[in-house]
Amino acid sequence: MSDQNGLDVGAGVSGAVFRPGDYRAATWVRALADRIAETAARLDRPVKLMHICGTHEHEIGRYGLRDLLPDTVEVLAGPVCPVCVCDSNWIDLAIGLAVDEGVVVTSFGDMLAVPGTVPLRGEARGDVRMSLLDARARGGDVRAVTSIFEAARIASERPERQVVFFSVGFETTVVATAAVLLRGAPPNFSIIEANYYTPPATHLLPTLPGFDVDGFLLPGHATAITGTGVYRHLPEQGLACAVAGFEPVDILLAVLELLEQLARGRPRLANRYRRVVAPEGNLRALSELVRVFGPTAMRWRGVADIPASGYRLRPAYRSASAQARFPGAASATPDRVREHPAGCRCADVTLGLARPDACALFGTRCSPDNPYGPCMVSHEGTCRAWHLYGTARGRLRVETAGGSDAHGTV
Numbered sequence: 001m002s003d004q005n006g007l008d009v010g011a012g013v014s015g016a017v018f019r020p021g022d023y024r025a026a027t028w029v030r031a032l033a034d035r036i037a038e039t040a041a042r043l044d045r046p047v048k049l050m051h052i053c054g055t056h057e058h059e060i061g062r063y064g065l066r067d068l069l070p071d072t073v074e075v076l077a078g079p080v081c082p083v084c085v086c087d088s089n090w091i092d093l094a095i096g097l098a099v100d101e102g103v104v105v106t107s108f109g110d111m112l113a114v115p116g117t118v119p120l121r122g123e124a125r126g127d128v129r130m131s132l133l134d135a136r137a138r139g140g141d142v143r144a145v146t147s148i149f150e151a152a153r154i155a156s157e158r159p160e161r162q163v164v165f166f167s168v169g170f171e172t173t174v175v176a177t178a179a180v181l182l183r184g185a186p187p188n189f190s191i192i193e194a195n196y197y198t199p200p201a202t203h204l205l206p207t208l209p210g211f212d213v214d215g216f217l218l219p220g221h222a223t224a225i226t227g228t229g230v231y232r233h234l235p236e237q238g239l240a241c242a243v244a245g246f247e248p249v250d251i252l253l254a255v256l257e258l259l260e261q262l263a264r265g266r267p268r269l270a271n272r273y274r275r276v277v278a279p280e281g282n283l284r285a286l287s288e289l290v291r292v293f294g295p296t297a298m299r300w301r302g303v304a305d306i307p308a309s310g311y312r313l314r315p316a317y318r319s320a321s322a323q324a325r326f327p328g329a330a331s332a333t334p335d336r337v338r339e340h341p342a343g344c345r346c347a348d349v350t351l352g353l354a355r356p357d358a359c360a361l362f363g364t365r366c367s368p369d370n371p372y373g374p375c376m377v378s379h380e381g382t383c384r385a386w387h388l389y390g391t392a393r394g395r396l397r398v399e400t401a402g403g404s405d406a407h408g409t410v
């Protein structure tokens with residue numbers, strides 16, 4: 001199977017069977033790195049590319065792919081993680097439900113650890129905010145679940161309790177939420193509608209001051225649901241773009257595709273993950289999704305209020321909205337400047353304006369064991385991925401039980 005860039009990337013793939021090893025093979029990785037270097041040299045200028053997917057950041061860090069790119073090609077992380085961009089109002093609402101309303105609040109484990117805006121009283125480390133885990137420590141019934149199905153099962157088993165699922169995610173997770181509501185959720189079950197739709201964000205980002213990116217690597221799993229056409233605005237805005245899978249060969253192929261587009265001066269919407277992503281997306285999932293949810297404006301934490309970038313329950317399903325069911329618990333952040341705790345640069349990290357190691361708190365006051373800002377919490381968060389894979393070599397400091405913060409090299 002010959003790649004359209006002239007690389008035989010399909011060799012070694014037998015029939016329709018997916019073998020991950022084929023997409024991690026050193027020969028292909030090396031060949032792609034060489035092609036990327038040649039194309040970057042032809043471009044003869046620095047190039048900045050952005051991906052918008054936590055799994056991409058994870059895999060780029062895990063396989064050290066940035067080290068394979070020439071110095072002139074930089075791959076930045078944008079708004080990659082729904083937990084990181086989740087509006088702090090939703091988190092404060094969930095905390096209020098758990099602490100004040102006696103509701104069972106369920107969500108994914110990483111969401112439980114993200115701070116909102118409510119100050120954590122008695123905390124000596126400065127501007128530390130409450131998370132749902134802190135709410136649990138104060139007596140709230142907060143439970144980690146692996147899916148909405150598990151949350152709905154808790155509601156079925158405890159009909160005397162109100163159970164809320166904090167539904168946070170991009171295009172992929174909202175499909176499961178729609179599926180559960182469509183098939184009939186228990187009457188004591190409701191959701192916090194914190195689901196985000198990515199294409200309006202990629203439309204907005206290039207218009208923001210200081211945004212300086214030549215092209216986008218698009219998320220393969222989200223486009224498997226939506227199809228590729230939802231990103232057609234990017235070439236119209238003069239930006240190269242390509243849907244990318246998650247193995248090293250997938251990611252490097254997409255980087256090469258973007259550089260080729262830039263070298264030709266012809267941005268286009270390319271699909272470099274054709275073994276999974278169909279142009280039209282997953283029609284069955286989409287049809288269930290649009291029956292339950294319609295578009296709504298959403299706050300992307302640290303980024304902006306973005307029109308039509310979220311999913312709101314349609315009138316027939318409004319009774320499953322926790323916000324509608326508990327109107328007294330809804331809160332509003334009075335001052336958006338306080339969205340992140342003092343000193344945290346998650347807003348800049350999320351916009352690709354700063355690397356995680358540009359934050360003075362990275363690896364010191366803020367670490368995966370003790371996250372201070374949202375980008376350090378989730379496995380999909382950029383700061384956490386950089387900390388995990390030592391992307392900022394020599395920048396981490398190790399906090400010991402004795403309080404020492406000697407520099408360590410990772």
Ligand code: SF4
Nearest residue numbers: 345346359366373383
């Ligand atoms: S290192 Fe921590 S405090 Fe700094 S930007 Fe990242 S998450 Fe925020």
